[in-house]
Amino acid sequence: MTEIPTFPLPPLHGDPTPYDAGDYRRLRAEGPVVRLPIATGGPDVWLVTQYAEVRKLLSDPAHFSNAVQGPNGRLGDRSDESLKGFVIGNPLMYDPPEHTRLRRLLTGQFTVARMRHLRPRIEQIVTEHLDAMEAAGPSADLVEAFSLPVPSLVICELLGVPYADREDFQRRSNRLLDMTLDREAHAANTAEMNAYMYGLIARERAEPGQELLGLLVREHGDDLTDDELLGIGNTLLVAGHETTANMLSLGTLLLLHRPDQAAVIRDEPDAVTPAVEELLRYLTVAHRAGPPRHVTEDITLGGRQLRAGDLVIPSLLSANRDEAFVKEPDELDVTRDAAGHMAFGHGVHHCLGAPLARLEMQVAFPALLRRFPGLKLAVPYESLRFRLQSTVYGVESLPVTW
Template sequence: MDTQADRLAGAATGCPYPFHRPAPLEQPKELADLRAEPVVKVLLPSGDQAWMVTRYADVRALLADPRISRNLNRPGAARISKTNKLFQDPRMDPDPPEHTRIRRLVMKALTATRVERMRPRVQQIADELVADLVRQGPPADLNETLAYPLPIRVVCELLGVPVQDQQRFRVWTSSFKSISGSSEQNRLALDNYMRELIETKRKSPADDLISAMIAARDEDDGRLSEYELHWWSRLLVLVGYETTAVQIGGAIAMMLAHPDQFALVQEDPDLMKSAVEEILRWKLVGSSVTMLRYVTEDVEVGGVTIPAGSSIIPAADSANQDESVFEHPEVFDVTRKDNIHLTFSAGTHFCAGAALGRVELEVVLATLLRELPNLRLTVPVERIRRDEKHLLESFLEIPVTW
């Protein structure tokens, strides 16, 4: 007898993934249904097939399994989409030991101390933007007034991009995470700019991340190559800006859609950190399609053997809703304890910008709670629009009043 997962996924091709959300802030209903099975077949936007791993324990184990490769530059490896190859650069090896060497050098520049040192500046930027928002008066789109302006300023200042150039980055990065592929013109413009900026920093180093990455050394492994330096600088702009912007917009909408939870954090600001972790658990920024991996040796998951040469998705969006780990996972609860979600991945590929992302979320939400305690959505939450052609499923607007 077919299981429910078989009926949903189909034996031959698999069900289309990412799944459609029934509402902008809700998880796809298929995730709960598919967790009846440890692995299911899914069909990616490219038309390629992959195995999706559904349960928390299996997903966490696979993220640390050396048989699961991040390197998708292999014959037969599934593609996220037919045209967008953002995560498939043949000149960059995303697996250990090469990835370990490069990441160690980058993290010597992107230290916890450097990130925490940014907090007062993040607060200052948030204060300026919210003050402008108040002066302009309601209604407003928090995407345009806060969610996007804040992280582009933060990441540009972190990297050392001059103020007068910062607005150009939003145009350049806008198409990089489209399922249909990035604009060649935008890609070349960003690449050329970053090349020139790196050369400027090499000649005149400053207290910024690019200067620190240029100087980063390791006794055994030397320094970042020119291409590695350029690649990581561009990557940090992409993930530090647009991913964070979508997360900030989603976080604001999530809190406003749950006024009881909003009130709890207003009454007890010490709940802010747990509120941020609960927002992250809901994985409002896209699906887990960007966690696509390649299986280098046969691997067993829940009694199912996934053969070498297959493509696999350790699905954090499903794992974060696993009933065996999270009590009442369908409930948005800012008081949730021990919230060990996998939104930032785990192991070797744990998100390098996780600490900065958390700081920005905490600062933005705390500032809004303090300055605009009567903030509310101007439309029913189900009418907030998403761009489903974007890998991040970005929010098109966050309409509010106060």
């Protein structure tokens, strides 16, 4: 039997992906569901690695539960302060029907039509940051100058964060997923973030604006508690900021290694949409769809018998590299049809912000490559530091020149 590595797996040298593709090929060859020890300790989990079985799991919340439960089986039975901000109001932490209620309230804010309305402002934010880079150049840290601030400003626009507050807002969000911080530092950062968001919610309660929190208060204020609005705001911050920021950085790094494919995105407007889907598939910066699932009753998945109470992790990144999904999955091909990838999850918990993330990348990648056609790394690849201790994979900094 193949020796099973611990989770998470290390990056593949010379390629900005958060695991060794060979390790995942071996795991998939063993079967679609494998028993895996967690690197940080705790109980073993079932890791689901093959595309078809990941889809099946994510389509079945009745047997594979996301819910954080209290002593009587419901999230609401707990009053722990730790639930506030990232559990209560977070659709990823609920099963239907509670999840269905929250999702229904939010879906209208992320329609394709609403995203088209945001496009001019996104284009303006991208242009302003490219102008600033060019004026300060001919070198920059792409993470600091472009990849982080662009989606941060977009999500601030969406939520209704006042302009004067955005620098502190971004600082707190950057610390949110940093797994190198100790428990006390995380707790302090979370408390600071929650206090700010509660203040923003109070202002929107008093005088609802036209941004997302204001619209939710105006249209559904009697149906949503402040704790739920807090969880919604913080969830959208993570989903709409961290993931897109890391995709912009890692995607650019990947394209610098593939100049022929970068040229496709730069020079062929009709090729941008499928190219973004392939980058999403190939990188899959969010390794899994939310927390580990709890098995609610004994069930067979991928030929393995799972027992009630077992923990299951659907590996989105392995599913997206499954040979049964795409041919030559470990090769980047921005011209391929990668529709059906699971970088945004699948099923009832498919990422609400996917249309916004897609739009930001469709604007940002070609604009960056057209502005700086000679863009290249300013340091040796080997000196880059990747965010291995974060729930969203990325790179700490990306020095570039042009």
